[in-house]
Amino acid sequence: MHVLILGAAGMVGRKFAESLAAAPLGDGALRLSLVDVVEPVAPAGFDGVAETLAVDLSAPGEAERVLAGRPDLVVHLAAVVSGEAEADLEKGYRVNLDGTRALFDAIRLRHDRDGWTPRVIFASSNAVVGGDFPDVIPEDYILTPQTSYGTQKVMGELLLADYSRKGFFGGIGLRLPTICVRPGKPNRAASGFFSGIIREPLVGQEAVLPVPDDTRHWMTSPRSAVGFLRHAATLELSRLGTRPNLSMPALSVTVAEQIAALEVVAGNRATALIRREPDPAIARIVAGWARAFDASRALSLGFTAETSFEQIIRAHIEDELGGRVG
């Protein structure tokens, strides 16, 4: 199977490529095409064919170039993130809408020429909802995003659905939950603390909690996110019916429940490192985010995620800390 990953330098893209290298999907030798705005790194130890490319998808001709090898599977994770798309409107639309459209159109034109019909997995987001919504967002709920990023993701979903309906490719869109515990350094994303209050204490460092303990959010592990992509790569697409975009399963937890799970796994010594430092600006942003989705369609199609926050912490310890809390 030849897999093209756009956004392969990002955390999920990198882990998905590593997962494929460790356990290939489908028939034949695994071939990887790894693309991002900065050149991605091939998985360590992978001895198959891997090409790595630095590409701006929205630039003329670039989508055609990355598709030249006619991959069996196109995984489109590339995006300008929420904060940047909000601050730089033109860049957000150029990358997140025009880039996605350039990719889908290049596939369409090639399909029209030679019948090539790859599978396309599109990473959408829980940011597609916004404004007023209930505690648990139903499968049928209208998407009225309140950020430019969310707007661009819904537009991507719509384009994916229309082009799939027309038969240009076999599309499936995954509304990814917030990924937690995100590995790496703390960053300034408004959602960063959901990972920080677990990741830092597990390695003996202090972490700041800017929101009240009863703040509820919708999260899953990097391991589950990779699992979603793997499942979407082989799922029988006719089972999606007229709606190829799916809310992924995840865990709806409060910060208090996160901390309680951390205490079970790593004790008081860890939780004592969480410093409460209320930040009304962050609390206001987070209050606008979805707290839970009904993901019964995805669950019935075989997508799975953690069902307790302890599982999420243990996945992090196994995948990032060599199984040890220290």
Add this chain to the structure above:
Amino acid sequence: MHVLILGAAGMVGRKFAESLAAAPLGDGALRLSLVDVVEPVAPAGFDGVAETLAVDLSAPGEAERVLAGRPDLVVHLAAVVSGEAEADLEKGYRVNLDGTRALFDAIRLRHDRDGWTPRVIFASSNAVVGGDFPDVIPEDYILTPQTSYGTQKVMGELLLADYSRKGFFGGIGLRLPTICVRPGKPNRAASGFFSGIIREPLVGQEAVLPVPDDTRHWMTSPRSAVGFLRHAATLELSRLGTRPNLSMPALSVTVAEQIAALEVVAGNRATALIRREPDPAIARIVAGWARAFDASRALSLGFTAETSFEQIIRAHIEDELGGRVG
């Protein structure tokens, strides 16, 4: 008030311009800028300033050109219709998505330069829904269109909402029902018979009915459609909250109810001119269309529509037949 109408050569655009000429809105002298792909005609007898332009909005620089007069109100009705957008994918996306985006971006850039913040009314459509939906489509129901036209209309709604949220203009999107009785000649649109079975018998001509009598659809008169635009032109926009796109009120009627109303208004002589000629292809298309929407948001904001099909027929007789059935 300076009003720019894009799509002014279409039926609704023309009637809206005529309505403004007869009864202007807002302050100061009415000025009309009428734009379409073919040059529109100014309302007969209008003695104010009216400019008419033939423009392809999606061509470079054209959106800036039509906005040069800094209108107070921009009414965007221009679109490639459903059947054509389905048959010619590139044209549909170019006109319905790129044209809309070029217009909104030209307003945004001018807003950024000099603070100009017009009101923008965007004509959306009941084609934004598709696939599985209940008999009455709730206000909160997900939009999963099953045509390229519907896809492009949802994208327009999303862009309108995002740009309005950012304050580039004051946007309001109206999901227009099927317009019935549509004046003029019979056409080959799949929905044409809903008007044809009323319009033709009222002037003593035969009309073909290709679907079963129990077929239910969502309709309103051209007069109500013009009323929606007039109301949207002056409504206090802050009342829209985070959702500037509204399902317009209309009437959910069956073909049998249409025919019964025609009999009340014009007698057996008229209904005898309806010839039943089942067409499974048309019946299949129509079966995929929405039968009714919950329009309580629009109703609570003061939008109104007919509440019986007799009213719709009488509006047609008054507005198109000089009040006489012949």
